[in-house]
Amino acid sequence: xxxxxxxxxxxxxxxxxxxxxxxxxxxxxxxxxxxxxxxxxxxxxxxxxxxxxxxxxxxxxxxxxxxxxxxxxx
Amino acid sequence: xxxxxxxxxxxxxxxxxxxxxxxxxxxxxxxxxxxxxxxxxxxxxxxxxxxxxxxxxxxxxxxxxxxxxxxxxxxxxxxxxxxxxxxxxxxxxxxxxxxxxxxxxxxxxxxxxxxxxxxxxxxxxxxxxxxxxxxxxxxxxxxxxxxxxxxxxxxxxxxxxxxxxxxxxxxxxxxxxxxxxxxxxxxxxxxxxxxxxxxxxxxxxxxxxxxxxxxxxxxxxxxxxxxxxxxx
Numbered sequence: 001x002x003x004x005x006x007x008x009x010x011x012x013x014x015x016x017x018x019x020x021x022x023x024x025x026x027x028x029x030x031x032x033x034x035x036x037x038x039x040x041x042x043x044x045x046x047x048x049x050x051x052x053x054x055x056x057x058x059x060x061x062x063x064x065x066x067x068x069x070x071x072x073x074x
Numbered sequence: 075x076x077x078x079x080x081x082x083x084x085x086x087x088x089x090x091x092x093x094x095x096x097x098x099x100x101x102x103x104x105x106x107x108x109x110x111x112x113x114x115x116x117x118x119x120x121x122x123x124x125x126x127x128x129x130x131x132x133x134x135x136x137x138x139x140x141x142x143x144x145x146x147x148x149x150x151x152x153x154x155x156x157x158x159x160x161x162x163x164x165x166x167x168x169x170x171x172x173x174x175x176x177x178x179x180x181x182x183x184x185x186x187x188x189x190x191x192x193x194x195x196x197x198x199x200x201x202x203x204x205x206x207x208x209x210x211x212x213x214x215x216x217x218x219x220x221x222x223x224x225x226x227x228x229x230x231x232x233x234x235x236x237x238x239x240x241x242x243x244x245x246x247x248x249x250x251x252x253x254x255x256x257x258x259x260x261x262x263x264x265x266x267x268x269x270x271x272x273x274x275x276x277x278x279x280x281x282x283x284x285x286x287x288x289x290x291x292x293x294x295x296x297x298x299x300x301x302x303x304x305x306x
Contacts, residue, residue: 050282051285051286051289054282054283054285054286055286057232058224058228058231061228061231061232061235062227062231064231064235065227065230065231065234065235068234068235068238
């Protein structure tokens with residue numbers, strides 16, 4: 001019984017990934033738009049995009065971390 | 075009560091490797107002729123130093139860059155080596171929260187010092203704590219402290235998730251290959267599955283997180299220096 005509730009809690013924590021995915025998709029869209037409008041700025045846009053992706057990923061990583069901690073510690 | 079953490083060994087290992095690298099490369103740089111074309115590892119060092127100089131001057135201005143650039147270079151090289159050391163069999167130092175909190179604390183101290191230096195004590199209280207009104211003091215205290223948490227947990231979370239996923243993959247492939255009758259003791263499935271996972275989580279995410287940490291440090295220092303004090 002308790003194990004099951006812990007697993008449900010971990011799954012709920014991993015839900016943060018949903019919004020992270022949407023945000024990363026938006027970043028990718030913006031980067032593709034930028035490159036198609038201005039192909040010369042390719043390298044600069046890629047660097048900025050990777051940085052923005054890493055920031056957007058942070059929220060999802062927090063969720064994953066909490067899910068792991070919930071599963072492994074309790 | 076007192077637990078010995080295995081990351082201590084990898085911290086010493088990374089420090090030792092970086093020291094040896096610094097001694098060897100320093101000797102090479104000293105011998106290199108400044109007017110001849112640079113060759114070999116010297117080119118790499120020149121490019122790296124130029125990259126750091128450009129990054130800091132762009133963000134903090136010429137005057138502050140002289141003091142900030144060495145710290146930025148150190149932190150970038152250290153975090154990069156620490157993150158990548160996972161593929162050489164070390165237990166990655168940055169998957170211990172104490173290490174990342176220590177790194178974030180050093181950066182945070184530099185942020186506070188920068189504000190204090192440019193605004194003075196009264197300016198610090200006015201610009202950081204009582205912004206925009208005095209009622210916002212509790213919120214501002216949280217926002218002053220929060221970079222420590224967010225920077226350290228971002229680095230820690232990315233690296234520890236890679237470590238945990240790697241451990242899970244090794245456990246799973248070990249179980250799968252134990253089902254094979256004769257050679258089951260040898261975990262041969264991991265040899266096929268693990269390399270891409272190490273490439274993504276240790277090399278790629280490690281490099282990106284090192285870059286993100288240094289970029290954040292530079293940008294946060296840059297935003298705390300008033301525009302009048304910067305000259306590009």
